[in-house]
Amino acid sequence: MHFISLAYAAAQPGPANSILSTVIPFAIIIVVFYLFLILPQQKQRKKHKEFIESLQKGDTVITSSGIYGKIKNIGEKELTIEIAENVNIKILKDNIISKA
Numbered sequence: 471m472h473f474i475s476l477a478y479a480a481a482q483p484g485p486a487n488s489i490l491s492t493v494i495p496f497a498i499i500i501v502v503f504y505l506f507l508i509l510p511q512q513k514q515r516k517k518h519k520e521f522i523e524s525l526q527k528g529d530t531v532i533t534s535s536g537i538y539g540k541i542k543n544i545g546e547k548e549l550t551i552e553i554a555e556n557v558n559i560k561i562l563k564d565n566i567i568s569k570a
Contacts (some may be wrong), residue, residue, distance in 0.1 A: 525544065
């Protein structure tokens with residue numbers, strides 16, 4: 471009976487083992503989230519920002535709501551696009567998703 475209690479006590483993790491066994495899985499989860507969620511999203515945001523900065527007057531663009539139009543005026547945060555003859559709308563630059 472004495473040997474069983476010694477074996478059972480030896481199998482119990484000590485304070486150092488319990489801290490490592492708790493921290494390591496959380497560190498792995500954080501690294502996985504960073505690599506698969508945060509990093510690609512940052513790259514996509516940077517690419518979209520560069521695209522928005524490259525827009526010029528006269529470019530034909532598509533908005534996030536599916537509206538096609540030609541850029542008539544570029545402001546600091548907004549664009550004026552012509553969607554039909556003499557029909558202009560103002561939209562935020564961030565709502566442009568691609569060139570047509």
